[in-house]
Amino acid sequence: MELFRIKNDIPFMSYGRLTTAISLITFILAIVFLATRGLNFGVDFTGGTVMEVNYPQAANLENVRKAVDSIGLKEATVQNFGSSRDVLIRLPVKTGLSVSQLSEQVKTALVAADPKAEIRRVEAVGAQVGDELYENGGLALFFVSLGIVLYLWLRFEWRFAIAAIIANMHDVVIILGFFAFFQWEFNLTVLAAILAVLGYSVNESVVVFDRVRENFRKMRKASVVQVIDNAITRTMSRTIITHTMTQTMVGSMLLFGGEVLHNFALALTIGILFGIYSSVLVACPIAMWLGVNRANLIGDVEKKEGGKKVEVEVAEPHPSDFA
Amino acid sequence: MNRYPMWKNILVAVMILIGFIYTIPNFFGESPAVQITPAKSTTKLDSALLGQVEAIFKKENIQYDGVYLDARGVKARFASTDTQIKAKDVLQAGLGSDYTVALNLLSRSPDWLRSLGAKPMYLGLDLRGGVHFLMQVDMKAALSKAAERFVGDFRSVLRKERISYVGVTREGDEVQVRFNSEAELIKARAIITKEYPNLTLTESTDGEEKILKASLSLVEQKHIQDFAIKQNIQTLHNRINELGVAEPIIQQQGIDRVVVQLPGVQDTAKAKEIIGRTATLEIRMVDEDKTDSLTMENALKGQAPMGDEVYKDREGRPILVKKNVVLTGDYITDAGPGVDSQSGRSTVNVTLDGRGARIFQQVTRENVGKRMAILLIEKGSTEVVTAPVINGEIGGGRVQITGMANTQEATDISLLLRAGALAAPMDIVEERTVGPSMGQENINRGMHSTLWGFLAIAVMMMIYYMAFGVVSVAALAINLLLLVAILSMLQATLTLPGLAAIALALGMAIDANVLINERIREELRNGNTPQASIHAGYDRAWDTILDSNVTTLIAGLALFMFGTGPIKGFAVVHVLGILTSMFSAVLVSRAFVNLIYGYRRKVSKLSIGQIFKA
Numbered sequence: 001m002e003l004f005r006i007k008n009d010i011p012f013m014s015y016g017r018l019t020t021a022i023s024l025i026t027f028i029l030a031i032v033f034l035a036t037r038g039l040n041f042g043v044d045f046t047g048g049t050v051m052e053v054n055y056p057q058a059a060n061l062e063n064v065r066k067a068v069d070s071i072g073l074k075e076a077t078v079q080n081f082g083s084s085r086d087v088l089i090r091l092p093v094k095t096g097l098s099v100s101q102l103s104e105q106v107k108t109a110l111v112a113a114d115p116k117a118e119i120r121r122v123e124a125v126g127a128q129v130g131d132e133l134y135e136n137g138g139l140a141l142f143f144v145s146l147g148i149v150l151y152l153w154l155r156f157e158w159r160f161a162i163a164a165i166i167a168n169m170h171d172v173v174i175i176l177g178f179f180a181f182f183q184w185e186f187n188l189t190v191l192a193a194i195l196a197v198l199g200y201s202v203n204e205s206v207v208v209f210d211r212v213r214e215n216f217r218k219m220r221k222a223s224v225v226q227v228i229d230n231a232i233t234r235t236m237s238r239t240i241i242t243h244t245m246t247q248t249m250v251g252s253m254l255l256f257g258g259e260v261l262h263n264f265a266l267a268l269t270i271g272i273l274f275g276i277y278s279s280v281l282v283a284c285p286i287a288m289w290l291g292v293n294r295a296n297l298i299g300d301v302e303k304k305e306g307g308k309k310v311e312v313e314v315a316e317p318h319p320s321d322f323a
Numbered sequence: 324m325n326r327y328p329m330w331k332n333i334l335v336a337v338m339i340l341i342g343f344i345y346t347i348p349n350f351f352g353e354s355p356a357v358q359i360t361p362a363k364s365t366t367k368l369d370s371a372l373l374g375q376v377e378a379i380f381k382k383e384n385i386q387y388d389g390v391y392l393d394a395r396g397v398k399a400r401f402a403s404t405d406t407q408i409k410a411k412d413v414l415q416a417g418l419g420s421d422y423t424v425a426l427n428l429l430s431r432s433p434d435w436l437r438s439l440g441a442k443p444m445y446l447g448l449d450l451r452g453g454v455h456f457l458m459q460v461d462m463k464a465a466l467s468k469a470a471e472r473f474v475g476d477f478r479s480v481l482r483k484e485r486i487s488y489v490g491v492t493r494e495g496d497e498v499q500v501r502f503n504s505e506a507e508l509i510k511a512r513a514i515i516t517k518e519y520p521n522l523t524l525t526e527s528t529d530g531e532e533k534i535l536k537a538s539l540s541l542v543e544q545k546h547i548q549d550f551a552i553k554q555n556i557q558t559l560h561n562r563i564n565e566l567g568v569a570e571p572i573i574q575q576q577g578i579d580r581v582v583v584q585l586p587g588v589q590d591t592a593k594a595k596e597i598i599g600r601t602a603t604l605e606i607r608m609v610d611e612d613k614t615d616s617l618t619m620e621n622a623l624k625g626q627a628p629m630g631d632e633v634y635k636d637r638e639g640r641p642i643l644v645k646k647n648v649v650l651t652g653d654y655i656t657d658a659g660p661g662v663d664s665q666s667g668r669s670t671v672n673v674t675l676d677g678r679g680a681r682i683f684q685q686v687t688r689e690n691v692g693k694r695m696a697i698l699l700i701e702k703g704s705t706e707v708v709t710a711p712v713i714n715g716e717i718g719g720g721r722v723q724i725t726g727m728a729n730t731q732e733a734t735d736i737s738l739l740l741r742a743g744a745l746a747a748p749m750d751i752v753e754e755r756t757v758g759p760s761m762g763q764e765n766i767n768r769g770m771h772s773t774l775w776g777f778l779a780i781a782v783m784m785m786i787y788y789m790a791f792g793v794v795s796v797a798a799l800a801i802n803l804l805l806l807v808a809i810l811s812m813l814q815a816t817l818t819l820p821g822l823a824a825i826a827l828a829l830g831m832a833i834d835a836n837v838l839i840n841e842r843i844r845e846e847l848r849n850g851n852t853p854q855a856s857i858h859a860g861y862d863r864a865w866d867t868i869l870d871s872n873v874t875t876l877i878a879g880l881a882l883f884m885f886g887t888g889p890i891k892g893f894a895v896v897h898v899l900g901i902l903t904s905m906f907s908a909v910l911v912s913r914a915f916v917n918l919i920y921g922y923r924r925k926v927s928k929l930s931i932g933q934i935f936k937a
Contacts, residue, residue: 052761098750098751098752099751099752099753099754100456100591100595100751100754103591103754103756104591104592104595107591107592108592118758118760119756119758120757120758120760120761121755121756121757121758121761122591122754122755122756123754123755123756124753124754124755125752125753126459126750126752126753128459128752129457129752129753133887136885136886136887137885139885140881140882140884140885140886143881143884143885144877144878144881144882147877147878147880147881148874148877148878151873151874151877152874155870155873188886188887188890189820189823189890189893191890192820192882192886192890192893192894195878195881195882196827196875196878196879196882196897198878199874199875199876199877199878199879200831200875200878202871202874202875203831203834203871203872203874203875204871206867206870206871206874207838207867207871210866210867210870234845235841237841238837238838238841241787241837241841242833242834242837242838244783245780245783245784245830245833245834245837246827246830246831246833246834247830248776248779248780248783248830249772249773249776249777249779249780249826249827249829249830250776250827250830251776252771252772252773252775252776252779252826253772253776253823253826253827255772255775256768256771256772256775257768257769257772257823258764258765258768260449260765260768260819261768261769261772261819261820261823264820264823265823268827
């Protein structure tokens, strides 16, 4: 079976304006949502308490609310999740009461209201810890970006490095935009997913850039646009297959992973979908506009690899090179 | 062209074998067990305990699967949880309060695996259930407590040297000494510099008064903070031992935090109560006037003489001590084991702060020949740790407590003296509790995600790439095998995000095989021979695979460096998954392909799915 029977190279670069425009619009929309709605940070970042309570029968939310209110926690949110028997309670940080004292009080109140209540999970984070996690998250994002730029710079060329990181930051912003628009909870695992996506979708750019560099060596007469179009077309099959496989796994997590992994898988899904698009259709045009050409790519290689280049050229002329 | 040298085939085979050995323990599951550990650090742990445990089982007719002695204590395995619980009760009754008996789970893997060090993966709290606390040590309190001690020290030093001063006060972490004249200040400064070289001294004037300000130097501050957190951790260890938790984790995190993880603990209220408890140490005089047996008998019945209380020492003998407290543990700055230079016997050397030293000097001067009791008050019960005879006046704040049986006891008692109380208050700043059913559910969620995802990928790969798809799936399965083996070997904590990382690692690792397979197809499409296509396909794909994995690795490392708790777990698995995937996707899959095609004389067609020729 083969899905991709592409005879001629698809002129991706001639759609450059269109794809960039689409990106720009989604990007701006994401920023707008982030600015107006903001992210719905989970307790990991804001501090506070989340409790998961299970009841043997359908939970009476009104009673649960009353129990929580009875200890003077008016700001608590009480809601069902998963099934009608599972209740999620969120409490903000309360000054003058340590997180552990607070959770103990709520537990006592809940069990007093219904002895069959089973407290399945408690996450209580102090405000200060939350601030630190927030800071560390930002630092992690920064260092991942820096590391990737440096690596691509060394391995390819600064134009590719810049193009790849712009494309991938654009993915990150769009994921954040989704989380802001739908007000999905943004917690530590989502942050982990975003960083994983960052590493993963740079892969995508690397695969295409690798091909671009190889093509510059082999397709001596072709223009930059032809070289890039060919590289994208040749790697397209792999791109689609790989992402389908990864998404299959992530989809499985979305289905079976439960509450804790749900948003993690969601962030990965958006990241994978936009990752395909951006690392190919955003990174390549940017690299092109930054002026990637044969000289600044192969020039580097010649210095590094010396005579090896000649051998490659002679070895196998690619039929499609002249298509 | 497509044959591996023998050593490469052997390498692959050996790696897979090792992978198998270290993965199997995860399949044997765990059987209910009890763990017996000494409740006090002074109680011996040796094979005598093992015999004792076996004897109790025999007497009570309890069937057990095995009993072992290891560094932490004695462990016994049982066939059912009913026997386990019965055994726990029987042991607790038979061994008394000297030992802690805790319920535990032990791997059911056979002995030969255990002797190879093959253990199942270490499950995090979100997978096995339990409580996680992050405790913040109040370093400001530790520092001001230290400064408070210097206030007393300065007073006694200045008095001793007959330097007249107006007053000594503490302002935050700073100690201010006020003088009427410059000359006194200069004298004082010289003395203080000599006695306390770790303090930073500055001078200022306030009207007529000259002020000498002493603040803790950074080195001294660090020393105090280190001491405070070490002592708090030691105290936590002692307290948690009483909880009867099988494998508690108590670790320092950063400079002022302590992580406490108690697997299997569900009663969080009790855990918090015990962790947050304050223990105190007291030094009181033994009432030597009333030691006749009648008074003792009455005292034990609850009628102690006026102004006295009766407590038991470590051997269980009652001792009558005065109610009046001479010193509390707050005055102890350090305690350590030592040897008496004259008798050569083990001692405990206690260092008291200035005020404590003065009180101690006075009391010892007035009570030569009498006994002094050192009491540890914890959880509402008081125990006389030791009651030595005062041989003479002891000044300078250095107290030598003799009467230790051996060095071990001296070490243990100095530990107790140091660890009896918290050096600085601690607060719980993060709590995560996971119920036991939730833990199992989380395991199932992670397992199902991985399993179904893997199966779906396997089916798609095999349909799309035929024989090469089968090879890719086999490589992916070996990737999973190696990843689980490494995680089991390292005993890295596996959390739910870690399980997600396993799934994600597989979903991403398949990329390498897709790259290779697509390259081979492309080479075939270009009219190369099958053998040459395999060779070129693997060769060319390698560069790309390396590049793309390095970027993923960068992300993984950053996550590891900045992540905490569950995220760190994710990062560890993520990074390991990338490393194993490079090995399995390239080396292992090539070995398989070589075995299939490399030894055939003539290969006219590769089973890699239909290829459309341009």
